[in-house]
Amino acid sequence: MVEEATSSLSRSVAQGLRSLSGREPELIPQARLSGPMPWVIAIMVALTVIAAAAGLALSNTARSASDELSGGITVQVIEANPAERDRQARAAVERLKRVPGVIDAHVVSQDEIEQLIEPWLGARAGDDAEIPVPALIDARLRESVNGENLGALRRSVREVAPSARIDAQSAWLTPVFGAIDSLRWLAVALVLLLAFALGAAVVLAVRNAFGTNRDTIEIVHLLGGTDTQVARIFQRSVGFDAVGGGTVGLVLGLIVVLFFGRRFSDLGAGLVGGGALQWYDWALLALVPLAGVVLAMVTARITVQRALRRML
């Protein structure tokens, strides 16, 4: 496929060599969207859009979850005596409400606890006196939970509720955040790899086209043509292919992103429907083909100029 792409570019450059000044209409090279080279670029751009969208969605998901959980703490009152458990829970809530920086604190209702433990212990397990279910308190701090304020809260709450165990909610999701972070870096690596692959494909195609048109380039050189003039021909030719391929790639990529976004939205994961991708994310995705065009044209220019430097 790369071979076909390079031969297509050769033909395109041959057409491009018809124009050096670029002013005369009949000498402006026509974009060649029929050859494989634009399709190679389209596939690269589509994959980049998908990888970038996945990375952005993961990033947004992690940020959203982190924001939601960053100020959250959970207090468990682990006490076998139901009366004492209720007393300590109420005392803990009262104490928490008096601590500066705590914006909300409430005992989780028995119904909610029943729902939480039902998958493991069955229905109405909370009513079973032989299964001491701890009392739960959900509290929210104005600022993120850190070791310092968590420690202070622990000390304060345990003064009135010795059986209380206090944990930051974000701590429970640390492994999840770690996994999301890894996936995000994987997406970044994929985008970089695809950019590298696009550059490499352009280098191969341009080198091939350069070799095919070497005689003509030499003649143009001997007639006083500058490196910039010759490089511009290749750059323009690659640019036409990249614009066509990039547009197609963007459309293909967005179709895939929207499709998966809808599927995740149905799951309640909120990739798109839940607002995981914001308007600026879509704008960033729209810039992918533009970046591809710039990358392809700059790569073509550098490749040609390096090749020309080997000629006198």
Place this chain on the structure above:
Amino acid sequence: MHTATDGEIVQFDNVGLRYGADREVLSDVSFTLFPGSFYFLTGASGAGKTSLLRLLYLAQRPSRGMIRMFGTDAITLPRDRLPGFRRRLGVVFQDFRLVQHLSAFDNVALPLRVAGVAERELAKPVADMLDWVGLADRTHARPAQLSGGEQQRVAIARAVIGRPELLVADEPTGNVDPDMAVKLLRLFEALNRLGTTVVVATHDVHLLKKVPDSLIMRLDKGRLPDPTGVLRYPPRPAAFPRGGGEL
């Protein structure tokens, strides 16, 4: 007759050229070309004529020696200044080297387009030039549709369209009949009268007599013997054999 005070357009001093590790194809070549002169470069096949011309039209750097062109050291000339120098040259290649996908018109227009001449300003000179070389009716033909002689005339038109200061032609009459050869020489002479220095490489001794005021440089196995036997460098134009003389 030129004198040293006329200034030189090209000056070679002990120039040597070798390709790779082979023996030198040009050795100790020293000569001076003066503005407005007409030179024939002769020599047997393999004498080094084409190699010498390649040095003249800046397609090759010498292995040693010194070359000055238009008053500038051409060997240490920075690469980005080469195009400017090349635009002052006209070259007729032995194998024409026409761009195959371009028409005769576009081939002839190429040096002007390279130089940035506007489209509206190049149509007439290109048409006139094609008319001058007798190809007014072949304007849109591509090289593959032209005979060898016609291709050669397109190559010549391309070389002279920019009114070069130095015209270098490698066997420009090699593919044309005698009448056309004479006609092309007259074309070179006309250009020469306009002030262009002309160097024509040929092994056709009959051509030399067709341009009476020409000067002859004879290459022999890569060397340019001192034509006077007295002066080693620079050989003054008056010291060259005249075009009508014996070789």
